[in-house]
Amino acid sequence: MFEYAPAPESRSIVNIKPSYGLFINGSFVDGSSSFKTINPASEEVLSEVASADASDVDKAVKAARTAFSKTWGKMPGKERAKYLFRIARLIQERSRELAVLESLDNGKPIKESRDVDLPLVAAHFFYYAGWADKLGYAGFGPNPKPLGVAGQVIPWNFPLLMLAWKIAPALAAGNTVVLKPAETTPLTALLFAEICQQADLPPGVVNIVTGAGETGAAIVEHPDVNKVAFTGSTDVGRIIARAVAGTQKKVTLELGGKAANIIFEDAAIDQAVEGIVNGIFFNQGHVCCAGSRLLLQESIQDAVLEKLKRRMTTLRVGDPLDKNTDIGAINSAEQLSRIRTLSEIGESEGAEMWQAPCDLPAHGFWFRPTIFTGVSQAHRIAREEIFGPVLSVLTFRTPAEAVEKANNTPYGLSAGVWTEKGSRILQIADQLRAGVVWANTFNKFDPTAPFGGYKESGYGREGGRHGLEAYLAA
Amino acid sequence: MRLNVRKTYKLYIGGAFPRSESGRTYEVDGQNAALASRKDARDAVLAARAAFGKWSTATAYNRGQILYRAAEMLEARRSEFPAGEVDDAIDRLIWYAGWADKLAQVTGSANPVAAPYFNISSPEPSGVIAIAAPAGFLGLVNVIAPAIVSGNTCVVVTESAIEAITFAEVLATSDLPGGVVNILTGFAKEVAPWLASHDDVNGLDLTGVTDAELATELERQAADTLKRVIRPSTPKWTDDPGLGRMTAFLETKTVWHPKGV
Numbered sequence: 095m096f097e098y099a100p101a102p103e104s105r106s107i108v109n110i111k112p113s114y115g116l117f118i119n120g121s122f123v124d125g126s127s128s129f130k131t132i133n134p135a136s137e138e139v140l141s142e143v144a145s146a147d148a149s150d151v152d153k154a155v156k157a158a159r160t161a162f163s164k165t166w167g168k169m170p171g172k173e174r175a176k177y178l179f180r181i182a183r184l185i186q187e188r189s190r191e192l193a194v195l196e197s198l199d200n201g202k203p204i205k206e207s208r209d210v211d212l213p214l215v216a217a218h219f220f221y222y223a224g225w226a227d228k229l230g231y232a233g234f235g236p237n238p239k240p241l242g243v244a245g246q247v248i249p250w251n252f253p254l255l256m257l258a259w260k261i262a263p264a265l266a267a268g269n270t271v272v273l274k275p276a277e278t279t280p281l282t283a284l285l286f287a288e289i290c291q292q293a294d295l296p297p298g299v300v301n302i303v304t305g306a307g308e309t310g311a312a313i314v315e316h317p318d319v320n321k322v323a324f325t326g327s328t329d330v331g332r333i334i335a336r337a338v339a340g341t342q343k344k345v346t347l348e349l350g351g352k353a354a355n356i357i358f359e360d361a362a363i364d365q366a367v368e369g370i371v372n373g374i375f376f377n378q379g380h381v382c383c384a385g386s387r388l389l390l391q392e393s394i395q396d397a398v399l400e401k402l403k404r405r406m407t408t409l410r411v412g413d414p415l416d417k418n419t420d421i422g423a424i425n426s427a428e429q430l431s432r433i434r435t436l437s438e439i440g441e442s443e444g445a446e447m448w449q450a451p452c453d454l455p456a457h458g459f460w461f462r463p464t465i466f467t468g469v470s471q472a473h474r475i476a477r478e479e480i481f482g483p484v485l486s487v488l489t490f491r492t493p494a495e496a497v498e499k500a501n502n503t504p505y506g507l508s509a510g511v512w513t514e515k516g517s518r519i520l521q522i523a524d525q526l527r528a529g530v531v532w533a534n535t536f537n538k539f540d541p542t543a544p545f546g547g548y549k550e551s552g553y554g555r556e557g558g559r560h561g562l563e564a565y566l567a568a
Numbered sequence: 569m570r571l572n573v574r575k576t577y578k579l580y581i582g583g584a585f586p587r588s589e590s591g592r593t594y595e596v597d598g599q600n601a602a603l604a605s606r607k608d609a610r611d612a613v614l615a616a617r618a619a620f621g622k623w624s625t626a627t628a629y630n631r632g633q634i635l636y637r638a639a640e641m642l643e644a645r646r647s648e649f650p651a652g653e654v655d656d657a658i659d660r661l662i663w664y665a666g667w668a669d670k671l672a673q674v675t676g677s678a679n680p681v682a683a684p685y686f687n688i689s690s691p692e693p694s695g696v697i698a699i700a701a702p703a704g705f706l707g708l709v710n711v712i713a714p715a716i717v718s719g720n721t722c723v724v725v726t727e728s729a730i731e732a733i734t735f736a737e738v739l740a741t742s743d744l745p746g747g748v749v750n751i752l753t754g755f756a757k758e759v760a761p762w763l764a765s766h767d768d769v770n771g772l773d774l775t776g777v778t779d780a781e782l783a784t785e786l787e788r789q790a791a792d793t794l795k796r797v798i799r800p801s802t803p804k805w806t807d808d809p810g811l812g813r814m815t816a817f818l819e820t821k822t823v824w825h826p827k828g829v
Contacts (some may be wrong), residue, residue, distance in 0.1 A: 172659050175666065179636060217629060224632065225664020231674055231811070493829040520686045520827040542628075542669050559673045 098410070101417040101442040102253075103204045108195045110281065113142040114406050116150055116304060117287035120297025125150055129306070131280055133491050134201035135414050135423040135458040143280045146303035148514070151272065151312040154301040158243040158270040159318055161298030171227035178223030178265060180293045180491050185216040188289065192282055196254055197414040199281040201423030201459070202377050204415050205273055214539055215258040218557075221541035222262035225562060229267065234568035240268030241344055241567055242320035246314035248283075249326045250276035250425050251380040251481075256325050257283050259556045261300060262541075269321065272301045272313055278426045280304040285466035297461060304379035325382070325566065328479075328505070328550050336514060346547030346554025346564040348382065348546055350479040351507030354500035355385030355536065356522065358493075361394045362513035365534065367401045370485070373536040375409060375463055378421055380429070381481040382551070383508035385536055387476060388487045394491055399467065406463045413455070421483060424459040433482035438467045440475035445486070471502055479505070487523050493518065497525045510536045528554070570801055580736035582615030583746015587749035594729075594754070599762060601729030604752035609723065609762045612750035613651040616721040617698040617768055619747025622740065624659040624693045624719035632668030635661055638742035644669060648734050653706040660706070664713035664814075671718055671814060679822070686825040691818040693719035694796055695770030698786050700756040700786075702776035706746040706805040708732055711747055711775055714813035721748045725760055729753035757782055760826050764789040771817040775803075 115122035115483050125144025132139050134391035135512050146154070161167075166174070185192065192215075193207040200207070229238050244264045254277055275283035288300045299430050303309055309332075314337050321344045324334050328349040355373050358364040359367045373385025390398050414422035424430040441447050448460040461482055469476050469486040476486050490496040500509055509528040511519050529547045532538060539545065544555035553562045578585040579602045590605035623631070639661040646654045672690050678688040698717045701708045701724050708726060715722045726732045736751050752759055756777055764772055764786040772790045777783040777800045790797050797815050803809070 172663065175662060179662065220629070220632065220636075221669060224668075224670060226666075227663055228666060228670065229800040231670075233674070517826040520825060521684075521829050526829060542673065559670070 095544070098418045100411060100413070102283060103197075103415045103417055105194060105198065105415065107191045108198070110141050110195070110198075113434070114284045114304070115144045116146050116154070116282070117300070117302040118154045119301065120291065120295075122287070125304070129277065131199060131278065133198050133458075134425050135455065136459050140199060141281060143284070143304045144310070145305040146309045146310040147305075151309060151316060153302055154272045154303050155243055155318050156315050157298035158272050158301055161296055161425040162240075162270040166265070166299045167242075167268055169268075169391055171229060171268070174265065174268065175223050175226035177293060177295055177528075178219055178262065180291060181295070182216050182219035182223055184220060184289045184292055185212070189213075190309060191214065191559050192285060194415065195285060197422070199279045200250065200253055201414050201425050205417055205419070205421045206377060211255045213254060214541070215254050218255075218258040218281055218541040219262045221545070222266040224253070224265075226266040229562065229566065231393040232562050234563060238267075238566040238568050241565060242269060243318060244269045244271045244323060244565065245316060245319040245548040246274055246320040246323045246325065247310040247313060248273065251377060251382070254282040254286065255280040257286060257293065259325075260323050263556070263561045264321075264323070264565045265299065267562055269565050270299050272303060272319070273303060274303050274313055276312050277306045279523040290369060291513065305535055307360040307487055314338065318329060321345070324348070328552075329337055344564070346546075346556070347552035348548065348554070348556060349507075349548065349552040350505055351382045351384065351527065351551050352477065352479055352503045352505045353383055353510065354387045354389050355386050355510035356389040356496045356500060356512065356513075357391060357394065357398060358513035358518065361556055362514060362534070363394065363398060363401060365510040367398065367405050369510065369512060369534070369536045370402055371405055371409070374485040375483050376537050378424055378461070380425060380481055381537065382529070383530060383537065385508075386485060389499055390487060390489050391496070392489045392491050402465065403448065403450075406465070408460040409450055409452070409461065409463050411452050411462065411543055421463060424482060425546045426459050427459055429481065430440050430459040430461060433484060434474055436478060436480045437464060437484055440469070440473065440486070443473045443475070445469045445473055445475060450514050465488065471499060477503065496521050497522060504550040507551035508532065522524055571719070574784050577733045577753065578683040579604055580733060580740070580749070580751040581608070581612045582618070582750065583740065585733075585736070590700070596727070598727045599730060601733070601753045604725070604754035604759050606714060606759070608752055609759050612723040612752055613696060613763070613766050613768055615742070615747040615750050619721045619745055620695060621714070621723055623745055623748045624721070626663075628669035628672070630739060631719065632665045634743050635668065635713065638739055640745065641738045641742050642735075644775075645734070645738060649731060650705050651702065657706050657709040660709055661713055668717050668813065674811070675676045675815060675818065675820075678687045684827040686827055687822065689820050689822040691718065692821050694819055695720060696759070696768060696816045697771040697773060698766070698769045699734070699773040700722045700760050700776040701728070702739050702802070703728055704805075705731040705735070707776070708735060709826060710805045710809060711773055711813070714809070715773065715817055716748055716769075718814055718818055720817050722750065723750045723763060725752045725754065725756050726776070727753070727755060732786035760786055764795070765792065767793050769793070769795060773798040773816075774800045776800070
């Protein structure tokens with residue numbers, strides 16, 4: 095393995111304020127209480143952020159309602175489009191600053207925030223900007239109408255990207271939004287609020303309320319919210335689905351996953367190994383569509399595992415701001431504890447654990463890239479979402495068995511298929527009960543491509559023409 | 569007192585601003601503009617064909633970004649364009665910029681064929697489009713943008729040399745690859761027949777041809793290589809133009825692939 099000198103990205107590009115208020119009606123206002131957000135790679139406190147209670151959320155919803163009825167809802171699509179293009183351009187212009195801030199608050203490697211998250215964020219705004227004046231062409235009737243106020247709650251794994259997935263289509267369709275970023279990763283959403291100011295976006299069109307679960311519940315339960323969009327755990331998704339029962343609120347949920355990544359014996363093995371690594375170790379495995387169940391055809395099991403382990407020893411775990419880092423910090427102590435617990439359960443249930451040997455920093459939250467072999471379908475590590483850099487390896491003999499095992503989960507967000515035979519890819523893809531199927535690749539995202547799950551991975555799609563439907567009275 | 573410096577209006581071919589090979593000029597609004605010839609038309613088709621490979625295979629996202637950039641450049645130079653047309657022209661560029669990565673989603677399809685085949689239809693650009701532009705700046709933008717947004721390249725003939733060449737300066741500073749748009753200032757009656765009969769032109773937009781007999785003759789010439797033709801018309805350019813100007817110069821490709829383990 096090559097030794098690399100440290101290559102840290104400078105923090106000086108970003109100016110983190112000691113405290114942040116709530117972004118309501120175009121300006122920052124105080125909340126009733128506050129909480130700290132830390133850098134998970136060092137446990138250093140980055141800033142203190144206001145916590146929105148039900149009355150703060152009510153103010154935000156009122157601001158959004160007023161903006162909807164007075165400005166944004168009435169504005170011609172071509173003018174809304176120009177605001178969104180403006181936001182897209184501002185994101186491009188400030189993308190390095192946003193990337194550094196994302197890595198600081200989230201723990202993800204700078205090479206991912208810089209090369210994956212931020213380009214996708216800007217592209218998402220560009221894409222939906224273009225829809226704002228073309229809604230009649232989107233296939234939802236000749237003159238589709240917005241819903242009104244959208245309440246949006248997003249997770250900590252891709253903070254700004256999930257914000258983009260939520261806000262861009264909502265605004266393009268003519269809705270106004272109240273968005274809550276995750277408790278552990280509020281900072282890029284607050285910088286986005288500044289970008290809305292810089293874009294001269296009318297007050298109240300975008301409101302950002304920070305806080306924990308109660309803040310999210312207040313948004314979901316607010317009677318004047320017309321649409322609820324949530325990305326996060328399946329458990330919380332169920333709570334939201336119950337909470338909106340009996341209301342007229344439109345709901346989309348993008349929840350957990352336990353994706354199968356199926357490697358057939360005729361796959362290009364070296365490429366597949368890269369795909370396996372990307373599938374589970376991208377973003378520390380904090381990915382709802384992560385390829386967390388590796389299904390290997392028995393005949394190639396030994397060869398793949400040998401190459402996979404060798405590849406894993408080259409992964410560089412450490413400082414998220416180092417440009418050579420492959421795997422950054424686990425986002426929180428709580429998440430680290432969940433990963434540890436499930437890994438311990440994996441061992442106690444009889445699976446064999448192997449970890450890439452590597453040094454971990456003294457402070458912060460870290461977990462080594464890990465694989466479990468000898469995993470059966472009954473094991474909890476084969477059934478439950480770990481949301482960390484932990485791969486469960488199962489085997490199969492026939493294509494039918496691969497499909498059966500892949501579908502043997504309550505989730506259905508994504509899946510991977512690796513084979514050099516095109517007809518097999520298409521046949522297996524047809525049989526997989528998953529919303530996204532990657533063939534000979536993994537974890538690919540594009541604003542034009544719909545994303546979302548089957549079964550308990552949620553409902554509704556984000557991205558593409560389909561993503562507009564969630565925000566239109568169609 | 570300082571004497572102002574006048575601008576020389578030349579052609580726009582392959583990203584450069586050459587004079588007409590013929591050495592001729594004509595007067596427009598008191599300025600001399602290059603008067604394009606048959607040879608200029610052929611040079612422009614060569615440049616458009618040379619640019620087609622790169623432009624047609626650029627990502628739709630990239631093409632959209634470049635058209636949006638052109639809108640930015642036009643906004644910055646709005647004072648150089650007719651006040652009554654420039655706002656609509658900017659907004660129209662933005663409208664088409666947004667279509668770059670949506671056209672396939674609206675015009676393409678996944679086809680449920682009655683056999684175990686993956687079957688998908690996608691639009692692809694036709695190639696080099698010759699355009700006889702209508703008079704006026706808004707009309708010019710309204711015929712160029714839909715032709716190129718999908719990946720075609722074009723050769724435009726227009727009499728409105730001042731606006732057209734100033735617009736070429738906008739395009740030349742928008743990261744639009746040279747040769748994607750080529751502008752010949754002069755007369756459709758003289759130049760268009762060489763384009764309509766050119767074997768390496770794939771589409772012909774006759775929107776700006778006001779002489780009905782000429783239009784018919786050009787359409788006949790286009791039939792030799794079965795060029796896709798848009799016939800003359802006088803639309804209200806501020807109306808929603810619909811998809812027609814884009815789909816006129818698109819081919820649909822359907823790909824079949826068997827499914828089976």
